[in-house]
Amino acid sequence: MSLSRRRFLGVVGAGALAAGITGWGGAGSGQTAELLRSRIPLPPKFAVPLPIPPEKRPTRSDARADHYDIVQRVREVEIVPGYRTPIFGYDGMFPGPTIRSRSGRTAVVTHRNELPVPTVVHLHGGHTPARHDGYPVDLLYPTGWDDVGHEHAGTVAGTRRGSREYVYPLEQPAATLWYHDHRMDFTAPQVWRGLAGFHLIDDDVTDALPLPHGERDIPLLICDRAFAEDGSFRYPALDPSLRDTPGVRDDYMEGVAGDVILVNGAPWPELEVDAARYRLRILNASNARRYRLALNPEGEFVQVGSDAGLLAAPVPHDRLDIAPAERFEVVVDFAQYPVGTRVVLRNELGGGATSDVMRFVVARKAADDSAVPRSLAEVAPLPRTSASVRREWRFHRGKVHGRRGWTINGKPFHPARMDARPRLGEVEVWRLFTDLHHPVHIHLSPFQVIGRNGRGPGPFDAGWKDTVDVRPAEYVDVALRFEDYPGTFLMHCHNLEHEDMAMMAAFETT
Numbered sequence: 020m021s022l023s024r025r026r027f028l029g030v031v032g033a034g035a036l037a038a039g040i041t042g043w044g045g046a047g048s049g050q051t052a053e054l055l056r057s058r059i060p061l062p063p064k065f066a067v068p069l070p071i072p073p074e075k076r077p078t079r080s081d082a083r084a085d086h087y088d089i090v091q092r093v094r095e096v097e098i099v100p101g102y103r104t105p106i107f108g109y110d111g112m113f114p115g116p117t118i119r120s121r122s123g124r125t126a127v128v129t130h131r132n133e134l135p136v137p138t139v140v141h142l143h144g145g146h147t148p149a150r151h152d153g154y155p156v157d158l159l160y161p162t163g164w165d166d167v168g169h170e171h172a173g174t175v176a177g178t179r180r181g182s183r184e185y186v187y188p189l190e191q192p193a194a195t196l197w198y199h200d201h202r203m204d205f206t207a208p209q210v211w212r213g214l215a216g217f218h219l220i221d222d223d224v225t226d227a228l229p230l231p232h233g234e235r236d237i238p239l240l241i242c243d244r245a246f247a248e249d250g251s252f253r254y255p256a257l258d259p260s261l262r263d264t265p266g267v268r269d270d271y272m273e274g275v276a277g278d279v280i281l282v283n284g285a286p287w288p289e290l291e292v293d294a295a296r297y298r299l300r301i302l303n304a305s306n307a308r309r310y311r312l313a314l315n316p317e318g319e320f321v322q323v324g325s326d327a328g329l330l331a332a333p334v335p336h337d338r339l340d341i342a343p344a345e346r347f348e349v350v351v352d353f354a355q356y357p358v359g360t361r362v363v364l365r366n367e368l369g370g371g372a373t374s375d376v377m378r379f380v381v382a383r384k385a386a387d388d389s390a391v392p393r394s395l396a397e398v399a400p401l402p403r404t405s406a407s408v409r410r411e412w413r414f415h416r417g418k419v420h421g422r423r424g425w426t427i428n429g430k431p432f433h434p435a436r437m438d439a440r441p442r443l444g445e446v447e448v449w450r451l452f453t454d455l456h457h458p459v460h461i462h463l464s465p466f467q468v469i470g471r472n473g474r475g476p477g478p479f480d481a482g483w484k485d486t487v488d489v490r491p492a493e494y495v496d497v498a499l500r501f502e503d504y505p506g507t508f509l510m511h512c513h514n515l516e517h518e519d520m521a522m523m524a525a526f527e528t529t
C-alpha cells in the first residue's frame with residue numbers, strides 16, 4: 020500500500036470507504052486485500068478439467084459412527100501445468116478428501132500430523148463440542164517437534180504429538196461444511212499451503228427433495244493463490260524451511276489476494292455439463308478475496324442453501340456475492356443454453372485474470388428429472404424478545420502488542436480471556452460493526468441475519484448462516500442461540516490475515 024493511501028485512511032476513516040473506493044490494493048474493487056502477483060507466467064484459462072476431490076472411505080463403521088484416518092503431509096503436486104508446487108495437504112491433497120456424513124451419525128476423524136509444523140483442525144460449520152472444535156492453541160504437534168506446549172504457556176494449549184481423534188456428533192441438518200487449519204497466528208499461511216477440504220452432511224429431508232444429485236451435485240472450492248518462480252506458493256510470510264513466520268505485516272495486513280483463481284485446486288478449470296440442472300456447492304475458501312459471481316452468457320443461480328443448510332424457499336440471483344468462508348448452494352439449469360455454449364463463471368469484483376473463475380461447456384442434451392421445489396426446509400425465525408441479551412462487537416484496525424493489527428472491541432485475541440458468557444438455549448442478538456470488510460464467523464451454532472444498518476437483511480443473508488459478510492462501515496444484527504455444548508468457542512474475522520493478526524474473540528457457553 021502506498022504511503023499516501025495509508026495517510027488517507029488515517030485521516031478520512033471508514034466512512035469514505037463506504038462511499039466507494041475501488042481498485043483497492045490492485046486486488047479489484049470491493050476488496051479488503053492486497054494483490055500478490057505470481058512470478059511465473061499465468062497459466063492458460065479453461066485448459067484443465069475441473070477436479071472433484073475424492074470422497075474419503077471410512078476405515079470402519081459401527082452402529083453410530085464412521086471412522087476416518089487422515090494424514091497431513093507435504094507433497095508436491097502439479098497445479099500450474101509444468102510446475103511442481105509443494106503443498107500441505109490432508110492426505111497430501113489440495114483440497115483434502117471430501118468426507119460425506121449422515122446427519123446424526125458421528126464422524127470420528129483421526130488426524131496424523133506428518134507436517135513440519137503444529138496444526139489444529141476445525142470443522143467449519145460443525146456443531147461440535149469444545150474439545151473437538153479446534154481451539155487455536157489446542158495443537159497437534161508433529162512427532163519430531165521439540166518444544167511441545169511451549170508456545171502458549173498458561174493457556175489451554177494442547178500437547179498432543181503425532182495423531183489425535185476429532186469427534187463430530189453432527190447433530191445438525193444437511194449442509195456443506197468444510198474443514199481447515201486453525202493454528203493460532205498461522206491459519207493464513209497453513210490454509211494457503213493447502214489445508215482445506217469439504218465435509219458434506221446429508222439427511223433424509225434433503226434426500227427426499229428432487230434436487231440434482233450424484234454426478235450433478237458438484238462441490239466448488241474457490242480460492243486464489245500466487246506462485247513463486249519455482250512454482251511454489253508465494254505468500255508474504257512463507258519460509259523455505261516450511262516453518263513460516265506468524266502474520267503478514269504492513270503492506271499485506273489488509274489480507275492477501277493471489278492472481279490465480281483455483282477451483283478445487285485447479286487454475287480456471289473447465290467442466291463439461293449436460294444441458295440439465297446442477298447443484299453447485301460454492302465455497303469461498305480464499306484467505307481474503309471476495310467474489311461477485313455471475314454467468315456469462317447471463318444466467319440464473321437459484322439459491323437453495325446457505326452456510327448451515329437448506330433455505331426455507333429458493334432465492335433466485337443473477338449475481339452472487341461471496342465472502343471468505345461463506346457457502347452458497349445453488350441450482351443452475353444449463354438447459355437454458357444451447358448445446359455447445361461455453362458458460363464462463365465470472366468474478367465481477369476481479370480485475371484482469373481474476374475476473375474469470377471457471378468455465379462450463381454444455382456438452383449434450385440429457386434427461387433431467389430434477390426440480391427445485393417451492394419449499395425446501397423448515398427455517399423458523401429465532402424467537403427474540405426485548406429481554407434477549409444483546410452484545411456489540413466492533414471489528415477494527417488496532418494495536419496488537421505494539422504493532423499494527425486487527426482487534427475486536429479494541430482488544431487483540433487472547434486464548435485465555437473470555438469476552439462473553441452466553442447461556443446455552445437462550446436467544447441473543449449480536450451487533451457486528453466494522454471499519455473495512457470483515458467476514459465474521461461464529462463457532463458452535465448458526466445464526467440468522469436480522470438486518471443491516473437498521474434495515475432488513477441483504478439479498479445474500481437468507482437462511483442459517485455461520486459467516487456473514489460485513490461491509491465497510493456497516494453494522495449487521497444477527498440472532499443466535501448456542502445449544503448443547505458448554506465450553507470455550509471462538510468468533511472471529513474469516514479474513515485469515517486479520518484472524519492471524521488477532522481479530523478473534525473467545526466466549527464461554529454455560
Ligand code: C2O
Nearest residue numbers: 141143344460509
Ligand atoms: Cu473457518 Cu474459526 O473458522
Ligand code: CU
Nearest residue numbers: 142143144462
Ligand atoms: Cu468455524
Ligand code: CU
Nearest residue numbers: 457512514517
Ligand atoms: Cu477482518
